[in-house]
Amino acid sequence: MTDTQTATPMTALPVTTPTVTPAVGSTEVGSYFVSNYPPFSQWRTDLVGEIQSAFTSEPNRDVPLGLYLHIPFCRKRCKFCYFRVYTNQNASAIEQYVESLGREIELIGQQPAVRGRQLEVVYFGGGTPSYLSSKQLLFLRDTLRRTISWDHADEVTFECEPGTLNLEKVKTLKEIGVTRVSLGVENFNDAILEENGRAHLTPEIFRAYDWLQQVGFPQINIDLIAGMIGETDENWLRCVEKAIELSPDNITVYQMELPFNTLISKEMREHGVTSPVADWPTKRRWVSEAMDRFLTAGYQISSGNEFVKSLDTDRFVYRDNLFRGTDLLASGVSAFGHLQGVHYQNYDGLEEYQKAVLTEGRLPINRARRPTVHQLLIREFVLQLKEGHLDAEPFARKFGVDVLTEFAEPLRNQEAAGYLEVDDGRVRLTRKGLLQVDSLLPEYFEPQHRLVRYT
Numbered sequence: 001m002t003d004t005q006t007a008t009p010m011t012a013l014p015v016t017t018p019t020v021t022p023a024v025g026s027t028e029v030g031s032y033f034v035s036n037y038p039p040f041s042q043w044r045t046d047l048v049g050e051i052q053s054a055f056t057s058e059p060n061r062d063v064p065l066g067l068y069l070h071i072p073f074c075r076k077r078c079k080f081c082y083f084r085v086y087t088n089q090n091a092s093a094i095e096q097y098v099e100s101l102g103r104e105i106e107l108i109g110q111q112p113a114v115r116g117r118q119l120e121v122v123y124f125g126g127g128t129p130s131y132l133s134s135k136q137l138l139f140l141r142d143t144l145r146r147t148i149s150w151d152h153a154d155e156v157t158f159e160c161e162p163g164t165l166n167l168e169k170v171k172t173l174k175e176i177g178v179t180r181v182s183l184g185v186e187n188f189n190d191a192i193l194e195e196n197g198r199a200h201l202t203p204e205i206f207r208a209y210d211w212l213q214q215v216g217f218p219q220i221n222i223d224l225i226a227g228m229i230g231e232t233d234e235n236w237l238r239c240v241e242k243a244i245e246l247s248p249d250n251i252t253v254y255q256m257e258l259p260f261n262t263l264i265s266k267e268m269r270e271h272g273v274t275s276p277v278a279d280w281p282t283k284r285r286w287v288s289e290a291m292d293r294f295l296t297a298g299y300q301i302s303s304g305n306e307f308v309k310s311l312d313t314d315r316f317v318y319r320d321n322l323f324r325g326t327d328l329l330a331s332g333v334s335a336f337g338h339l340q341g342v343h344y345q346n347y348d349g350l351e352e353y354q355k356a357v358l359t360e361g362r363l364p365i366n367r368a369r370r371p372t373v374h375q376l377l378i379r380e381f382v383l384q385l386k387e388g389h390l391d392a393e394p395f396a397r398k399f400g401v402d403v404l405t406e407f408a409e410p411l412r413n414q415e416a417a418g419y420l421e422v423d424d425g426r427v428r429l430t431r432k433g434l435l436q437v438d439s440l441l442p443e444y445f446e447p448q449h450r451l452v453r454y455t
Contacts, residue, residue: 026279032257034386034441036336036343037379040455043343043369051344051368055111059340063327065114066121066318067150069101069140070332071129072350075163075199085127086350097333098136100354102143104331107363109147113340114329119148121318122156124178130160134172141176148329155179155317162208163200170211180219180316181212182252188242192230209246219314221250226286227278228256233286240290244297249314251299251307253290255283284435291431303387304429304437323383325376333364341376344368375446377401382441389428410443 073094074085086093108114132140141150150156157180158173173181183205187193190201212220224239243251256277278286291301299307308314322328330337334348347353347366356364371379377399384390395403404411404422411427414420419433419440429437442450 025281026274032255032438034382034438037382037445038343038369038371038375038449039452040345041453042449043345043367045367047368047370048344048365049368050370051339051342051365052363054340054342055113055363057113057340059113059117059327061117063340064120064321065117066123066321066326066328067105067119067144067148068123068125068328068330068332068335068337069105069129070125070127070330070335070346071132072097072127072333073131074126074128075131075161076197094132095136096354096358097350098132098139100357101332102140103361104357104364105140105143106147107357107361108329108331109144111363114148117148119150119153120155120326121321122150122153123318124156124158126159128161128164129158130164130169134169137169137172137176150177153177153179155315157182157318159184160208161200162204165204165208165211167211167214170208170215174215174217179217180221180250181217182221182223182250183208183212183248185222185243186225187228187231187235188239189230189235192228192235195230196228219249221252222246222248223252223254224290225254225256226290227283229276231278231286236286237289237293240293244293249309250302250316251294253287253305253307255280255287255305280436287435288431301388301434304434323380323387325380342368342370373399377403377406378444378446381407382444385427385429385441385444386437388434388437389426392425392427407444413443414440 072085073089074087076087144150156176156178158178159182161184184200185205186196186198188202188205193201209220209222222243224243226236287305291307294307295301299309300311302308302311302314302316303319306316306319308316325338327340328336328338330344330346333346333350333353335346337344337346344365345367346364347356352366353364356362377395380398381390381395381403390403392403395401404425404427411420411422414433415422418430419436420427420429422428433440
């Protein structure tokens with residue numbers, strides 16, 4: 001699980017599947033979390049020329065630049081995972097992938113749209129980035145320094161699975177410049193972790209967290225998931241209390257969903273079993289209870305699923321930039337990016353990805369789409385709405401559009417339903433809206449995108 005869930009699902013949803021599940025009652029099979037627009041299913045292989053043109057064009061150097069690196073390896077595949085990951089890979093396969101990733105970064109750095117620019121943010125996502133060895137991490141750092149450096153980046157985030165860490169590796173993370181560590185805790189109950197297919201257990205969580213504190217990072221984030229199989233009211237409250245006791249800078253809480261390619265979804269379809277995951281009202285109640293406790297403990301709400309000790313100092317720069325349309329370079333199998341107004345995604349198969357990079361010496365891009373200006377407006381509006389509030393004025397400056405007029409009908413509908421309030425040029429979600437914000441977003445989509453498959 002990632003902070004922003006930007007990796008790609010492994011398989012496409014059926015054509016008849018709505019963009020987002022209604023999230024009204026039981027947790028049935030389907031996507032819920034919105035992370036981009038237009039929907040990924042609308043990106044096409046015959047539009048790759050659009051991103052190739054973007055890479056070879058002179059950039060707007062005032063636009064911040066970020067880099068996402070996808071590390072697709074895991075010790076186990078979680079039953080709820082829908083990202084492109086590989087398990088049981090031998091050392092040679094992992095070494096070849098790291099070599100491919102380094103070569104791709106070199107190719108990216110040579111492009112006219114990238115050459116000479118500095119990275120503002122870097123995000124290591126997965127999969128499990130901490131699956132890599134210290135030697136491999138140092139190799140990637142040194143490769144980037146030769147082409148496109150993160151030495152002066154405002155933020156370098158690195159996702160970790162507790163059981164893949166040791167003190168030496170944590171020290172390496174600090175050495176290569178990681179500023180924000182995200183630890184995939186998910187739950188503090190061993191039986192629940194095992195039932196949901198997690199590779200780690202609680203002793204590894206506490207050991208890893210001690211190492212992170214010992215070495216010291218500007219920001220430490222931990223993830224929790226509301227609604228894992230086997231969750232109860234009592235255990236959830238214990239998890240919330242344990243998270244507060246650890247006192248990380250950031251806490252991210254996801255509500256479990258069941259996209260089509262998860263192991264849980266496969267079992268439901270093939271055997272006709274009912275959903276083993278808590279229903280949406282229960283998950284929203286659990287997150288609301290967590291919000292109350294976090295607020296009491298001094299945390300502040302940063303988005304519908306993110307809580308920080310200080311909104312002034314604990315900025316999540318990667319998310320802020322992603323939600324505001326800045327350039328994000330994609331590297332690694334299946335990775336998504338956005339450059340100079342064009343969305344794109346790399347090949348989602350390891351063999352095809354490595355062939356493009358190592359054998360053919362080219363960027364491994366599989367599909368792309370250049371959104372219209374109106375679609376870019378929608379994208380930034382819905383993503384920023386996930387933060388729980390937005391001002392109309394920045395949209396007017398950037399797009400020349402009054403979003404309160406442009407989206408008057410859905411705003412009016414959702415205000416009447418108690419999901420948000422509009423006042424003095426600002427939109428602010430209520431607690432009710434914040435707890436199910438992703439289900440509200442398709443109402444802002446263009447009509448042709450509201451009932452298409454998402455991926």
